[in-house]
Amino acid sequence: MKLKHLSRKQTNIKFCVLIILVITLSLFGSNMQSYSATTSQVSFRIPQINITLVGKTYNNSELKYPILLINEQIYFPLTWEMAQTLGFDVNYTDDSEVIIKKRTSIGADMISSNSIGNLALAGSPILEDRSVRVQGYPLYSELPIYHLSGVTYVAIEHTPVLNADLTGNIENTIGISPDQPVFLPLVYNTYNKFQPTDFLRDQGSASTCWAFAANTLFELAIASRTGKIYDFSEDHLIANAPVPVSPISGGNFNISSTYFLNGIGPIDALGNQNYRLTGYSEVNNDLQKIKSNIMKYGAVLSSIYLNESDTSVYNSGSFSYYNSSEGKPRTHELVMVGWDDTYDKSNFQVKPSRNGAFIAQNSFGNSWGSNGFFYISYEDVHITDYTYAITDYTSSIxxxxxxxxxxxxxxxxxxxxxxxxxxxxxxxxxxxxxxxxxxxxxxxxxxxxxxxxxxxxxxxxxxxxxxxxxxxxxxxxxxxxxxxxxxxxxxxxxxxxxxxxxxxxxxxxxxxxxxxxxxxxxxxxxxxxxxxxxxxxxxxxxxxxxxxxxxxxxx
Known part of the structure; x- marks a missing residue:
């Protein structure tokens, strides 16, 4: 038996949920409450309407945090009590993140006297600079997310949280599922949120791509959830791997994930072990799920045949890669940090049948490729076969x-x-x-x-x-x-x-x-x-x- 004492605690498995809720807004007419404003950024006002929440009706003008019309779009306040009524928990964890999660019960009336009274709003809405996540997914919206008097306001019409028909009475169906993000954009890059230089590494001439890819995968999973930046030690992983490896032997995700699961690492630059892996996901040949995992967890790990001198697979001019031959086996692990559905197939040395590519991060430093990155066709023979995402980890005692x-x-x-x-x-x-x-x-x-x-x-x-x-x-x-x-x-x-x-x-x-x-x-x-x-x-x-x-x- 292997016993490992750690500074850790349990992390709950997350489940797929679907919530169906109905909100009906009955307009009294075109009259608006007197509280309204126009600034150089936005115009907003408070509609004088009734709001029916889970069968109970409230006057919008009586709420401390009412529904707003911002630039003539209906915006909903993510207050604790309003969210609880709709079956969510909203947690303003700190100045950087707003987390929305499903509760075990829905439909209970949580609007109390504390929610009704003098208007609590002051000033004008400003663009929300905090990250907003729903069941772990970033909240993407065609309309801006705003912040007013300590509360985040999201547009009902164009968000994954609330989807409304704005003609007549408004009936909203709210569906939240951690299995797939509701919206996958045409182009996505994890590094829109971070500085790539904080995560780019160089393996040099060693055969250690697997260790660099695994550590980067873990680093980006932590950064995507917490914003914290780490540089984990590949030397420690190789020296303490659960099976014998060396800088020239090569390795794979089974070795690195077992090192993480056993509580041996990862080890940061100061020699500290702050985290233990408690969950990972393997996805095979499912493009949408792979994209979902990149968006939710920051990156996925994959493997390809890599030979820079093989001009049939790598175009150094456009930093694009496509291998169509099963006879060229997987030899290199890396992480994928985004995608571009519009990436032109003509950029590849040998053209695939359709446009689209993953944005991949290599472990050859920022002087390789396009500042350390390159494009891999969705049709590459290996790229979607075996992909891994770090889905859970713990840092407790x-x-x-x-x-x-x-x-x-x-x-x-x-x-x-x-x-x-x-x-x-x-x-x-x-x-x-x-x-x-x-x-x-x-x-x-x-x-x-x-x-x-x-x-x-x-x-x-x-x-x-x-x-x-x-x-x-x-x-x-x-x-x-x-x-x-x-x-x-x-x-x-x-x-x-x-x-x-x-x-x-x-x-x-x-x-x-x-x-x-x-x-x-x-x-x-x-x-x-x-x-x-x-x-x-x-x-x-x-x-x-x-x-x-x-x-x-x-x-």
Missing amino acids: NTSLYYYDETGVTHFDAYEESIPVFGVNQFTAESSSKLISIGVYTTELNEVISIYAGNGIFNRALGNELRTMTIKDKGYHEIPLPIPLTLVSKKGFWIAARFEGSQSFLVPIEAPYPGIDYTIKGLPGKSFISNGKTFEDITQIWQQGSIAIRAVTQY
């Missing part, structure tokens, strides 16, 4: 990890072709603590995962599941227990996961496997695979094998 898959997942296995199939791990608590979540890997879309746990020695009986959920993406996910399980120091405990999908090869395994040239150390009596009735020690099937499910505890 007092957690430990229990796992056997120190080198990561080697493959996914079945048991007697059973669907569903189960995996179990037995551990011993190093200290008194609480089991707060269970980490699992998924290899299919929409796998149904159930988790189980108990104290003592596993007696080949699972009992009732603690939680069941459908995991939409392939990758790694930490599932929180609904109620933490109290663990006793030096006493045994076990965790289990039930995997159900379209086929039976779903249990993540670490085991000696063809092509592996490093040692795997699984021990008997620790990991079991099952059809739900018969439980077999995995070492009877794979010598020195283990089940790759993990326990996260808090002390």
